Amino acid sequence: MPRTTPAIARVAPEVSAAYESVIGLEVHVQLKTATKIFCGCSTRFGDRPNANTCPVCLGLPGSLPVLNKRALEVALRASLALNLRLQQNSRFARKNYFYPDLPKGYQISMYELPLATHGWLEIEHDGAAKKIGITRLHLEEDAAKNLHEGFLDSDRNSYIDYNRCGMPLAEIVSEPDLRLPGEAHAYLTTLKRVLEYADVSDCNMEEGSLRCDANVSVRRRGEERFGIKTEVKNLNSFRYLQRALEYEIERHIAVIESGGSISQETRLWNVAEGRSESMRSKEFAHDYRYFPDPDLLPVHVSTSWLAEIQRDMPELPTARRRRFEQEHGLSDYDAGVLTASRTLGDYFEAVLRAGGPAKASASWIQTELLRRLNDSGLSVEASPVPPAALAGLLAQVEAGSITGASGKKVFAAMFESGKSAEEIIAAQGLSQIQDTAEIERMCREVVEKNPESVAKYRAGNQGVFKSFVGLVMKASRGRANPQIVNETLKRLLG
């Protein structure tokens, strides 16, 4: 059987409009802990291959797993953040299959008794809010990483890095409640944000701490039964996710429209080719022979411990957004932007703590800071302008020692050099001109050079006034105090 997919006939929009897609996501997140889930090895990313290994995570004969309480705690935080119901009893099972990245020949994972079930997450898509059900959250260990490239003998041999083996993962399975690739994208974005806020995971797709597989099917609109689904793996970027879902949905419709039927199978998203490929069909599906792992005790969470976790729960994005609106008088839109990531919200609050006025801080962060961060590809944490420095600059603008226009120039220089606002203002001579005689001299010059505009103004055209102000500001390189300029011009033209 050829492994490649036959080319897909393009589906006409009016044909695909007759179908509805049904999507569910399985998301794996690496839990933020110092050590692995069943041993004391470090979880640090990027260490020398096999540096963070021990008999337990290497699955050496006679070694035994011991559950890291911190991993459980982080998973409980995730469960609370996703409105999941904690199970009275959960336990680990063994998922048995042979692969070199799996040193015990089985993966320890919760199966018939997951940690938590029946949760939901509210997403926003196309301006509408929608609750997406979350079926379950369970704990499991990650596998090692097979290295097939990068060695002199890679044409003949493969190597294995066991650093990742035993990393703590939570698998979060959504209900098939998503109807559009865009909704799936919104779900993943919202999930990532909530998990970052709850301090559950770094959710870094590049480092693999957030991974996503999708279950996809289509059905004719109005049909109640689900169509046959395929599972698409390797959707490890927000862009691939949407692209791969669109591809897979179109493929399903094309197959059905041409009289064929979808075969239930697992498919792999090929990033380079931009298409999904058959990985294994249902007949070749593994029989994982799950059974409860006798090496680990059933997981029991005491109500007092859960209450403690609940009490120490970090603020979640929705609550923060409401608080930004109420406490700082921000618009719903501004509060939404500033809470989009936990780090940006933290930055905003740090600026306020350093004395920045709420509205100006919100506006400067959204325009000046975010634009420059985007242009230079930096994260908020890596901003060359620390929150206190931005607050310092805003104080200068507020106090009138520099104009808003100069402030923007100063900010640019701060971003480039990492220097403080004071240093730059002093060095560039940007402090505001308050001297009324000096301003009057500049105003007179502008009035004298533009007799036609003066005539228009005096004939009743108030609109030209602004152009006088603009010319004076230009002549002062933005440093003249705008209020004094206004008053002086009115007097001279009056």
Added chain:
Amino acid sequence: MIMTPTSNGHDWTIDSVREALADKRISARELTAEFCQRIERRNPELNAYLALSPERAYRQADYLDGLVARGEDLPSLAGLPLAVKDVLSTKGIVTTCASHILEGYRPPFDATAVERLERAGAILLGKTNCDEFAMGGSNENSAYGPVRNPLAMDRVPGGSSGGSAAAVAAGMAVAALGTDTGGSVRQPGSFCGIPAMMPTYGRVSRYGLIAFASSLDRVGPFARNVRDLALIMGTIAGGDRMDSTAAAVPVPDYVGGLDAPVKGLRIGVPTDYFAEGLNSAVREKIEAGISLLEQLGCVRTALRMPHTEYAVATYYLIATAEASSNLARYDGVRYGLRASGGTLMEMYRKTRGAGFGAEVKRRIMLGTYALSAGYYDAYYLKAQKVRALIARDFAEAFGQVDAIVTPTSPVPPFRLGEHASDPLAMYLADIYTVTGSLAGVPGISVPCGRTQGLPVGLQIFGQPFGEARVLQLAHAFEKAGGAQV
């Protein structure tokens, strides 16, 4: 010529060794050398040891001799010449589980039980033979040849811990560690005429015990008398942060409780254990043993344990299911044997095909089947339910009695090769031991007379974490001449 208490050395006990060291009647180095000589003399015919660890033994001996020289206190098990079953990991010493698949494998860590014994002063002499991955009841399933019974050279020493039992019985060690999954300590103890104990599940850490069936595997000692078993139990028992199934239940003073009176203790005799299949000579000895306990003032009560007849089937479903998963890691990728193959799958197949023996393969296949989709409920899940019923039989019995007394094995030691072609007959012979394994309770086998020169073992089960009571009864029985009934 080194002075020893007797010429054959059988009379060394943990206390006599420690006292001889403290009194400078013998040095730990001399003692080690003596045991190395004994092994050299007897092991070629018995095949009890697979590997010796003289460097490690002499290093420990020198440490102990240093303590003696400086007049410092000796630890509780100072100088104990110890043999360890080859399914227990020993740092830097080849540990094979008597399998070709682990040929040359040197663990980078010690099993917790081994580490605790060495810290208490034991001298590790070497690793003992056993059935491959502890699967068997005769020690004939070893990839490195069978062990012979020192009491009857044409007979098996029992299994799977046959090498450990034989080493102690032949005076090649004063004590040994074995592992008991379905009777693998108690039955070879019975066959070799020495006391042997299976502790409660969770009483001794399994860390470093190379798993056969994780929910059943236990580390247990062999010694020449019950007091030595109690000393070892006191050292190896207790919680371990490396094993979440090792319970943090406080460890009582086992030795201190040995001489407590047994008068008035209620001993239950399950009629279900004295049914078809029990050798009449064994039955006779066990009856004599129970009479001896009655003479000591114990009160005999007849019991029904109705689920006993399902124990063997239940045990072989659960044990093989877990084994099929536990033995998946031997894939040739990281350690041990690797056969060459063109593809990954071919390498797996050839490695496992060449590395495992017939009995291990049989059990992996049985267990894989029992866990497969469509069969799980009918086999594995059903077996778990029956296991709970068997445990309930025990719990109900302990509502009426303080201990349960049964034969350890339905038959005396059999001849090498006698059952080799009939695995089912071998499985059925586990009937009296697997019940306690499934129930998780502690059990001991103590010598209970001989039939035609062959030893018989009396098994005593106690309540979970009730090792003290079991040891106390076994000690009283031993002192009253149980071995000669």
